[in-house]
Amino acid sequence: TVYPDMLTASKVVAGRIAAIIKKKATEGKEAVLGLATGATPIVVYKELVRLHTEEGLSFKNVVTFNLDEYYPMAATAAQSYKVFMNKHLFSHVDIEPQNINIPDGELAQEDVAAFCLEYERKISEYGGLDLQILGIGRTGHIGFNEPGSAPNSGTRLVSLDELTRHDAAHDFGGKANVPAKAITMGIGTIFKAREIILMAWNEKKAGIVKKAVEGEVSAEIPATYLQLSENVEFVLDTDAASLL
Numbered sequence: 001t002v003y004p005d006m007l008t009a010s011k012v013v014a015g016r017i018a019a020i021i022k023k024k025a026t027e028g029k030e031a032v033l034g035l036a037t038g039a040t041p042i043v044v045y046k047e048l049v050r051l052h053t054e055e056g057l058s059f060k061n062v063v064t065f066n067l068d069e070y071y072p073m074a075a076t077a078a079q080s081y082k083v084f085m086n087k088h089l090f091s092h093v094d095i096e097p098q099n100i101n102i103p104d105g106e107l108a109q110e111d112v113a114a115f116c117l118e119y120e121r122k123i124s125e126y127g128g129l130d131l132q133i134l135g136i137g138r139t140g141h142i143g144f145n146e147p148g149s150a151p152n153s154g155t156r157l158v159s160l161d162e163l164t165r166h167d168a169a170h171d172f173g174g175k176a177n178v179p180a181k182a183i184t185m186g187i188g189t190i191f192k193a194r195e196i197i198l199m200a201w202n203e204k205k206a207g208i209v210k211k212a213v214e215g216e217v218s219a220e221i222p223a224t225y226l227q228l229s230e231n232v233e234f235v236l237d238t239d240a241a242s243l244l
């Protein structure tokens, strides 16, 4: 779906999230949301905060699982996805702290594998993700599933692509400071969500969006796997859609 600008598109996505939260609340159930970081979803979160403060949207029944976190990463570091999520969403709404799940960048290396299995188990225990929102990296990654990721991959420790580290260099004051690794939900984890929305804005993403939507399905561009799911929608602005 192509919208004239990212503001309009972000409000539509926020509205879809709010509708799931409200529907689940009327059923007395939890809304289980898979969340993303990066610049792309910031206005979606801003709109959700507005719906909370101005229209009384409650997050009491919301359980969240974030896609990924750099590794290693101190929870309090400016670049941590914990800090990002608190800044843009969690500190502004009434979500219960115990309902927030983000991969832990502070784990000892030997504890990472068990943590990843537990992350998968916990998502299943909540009945799976109602909705997963995604951005897309210029390597075609979703979460931090870089080129080479298997379609059935689960939550795991991965090495970051050089282009991804280059794109993150600004946030870290130089590429040398960007962690070499990350913990990410897998392609298989993402695929289990009942609904998936991938968002992309501006012409910088037009090339990779074209490959993801129209290119051959291949591990070289992990976002192409999304072509194989019935439950995926790409939400784009005109610029990101300009090469389609």
Ligand code: GLP
Binding pocket: 036, 037, 038, 039, 040, 041, 067, 068, 134, 135, 136, 137, 138, 142, 143, 144, 164
């Ligand atoms: C990071 C995140 C991804 C995100 C991507 C795009 O690598 N791990 O989940 O989709 O960046 O970022 P941006 O939205 O800033 O373009």
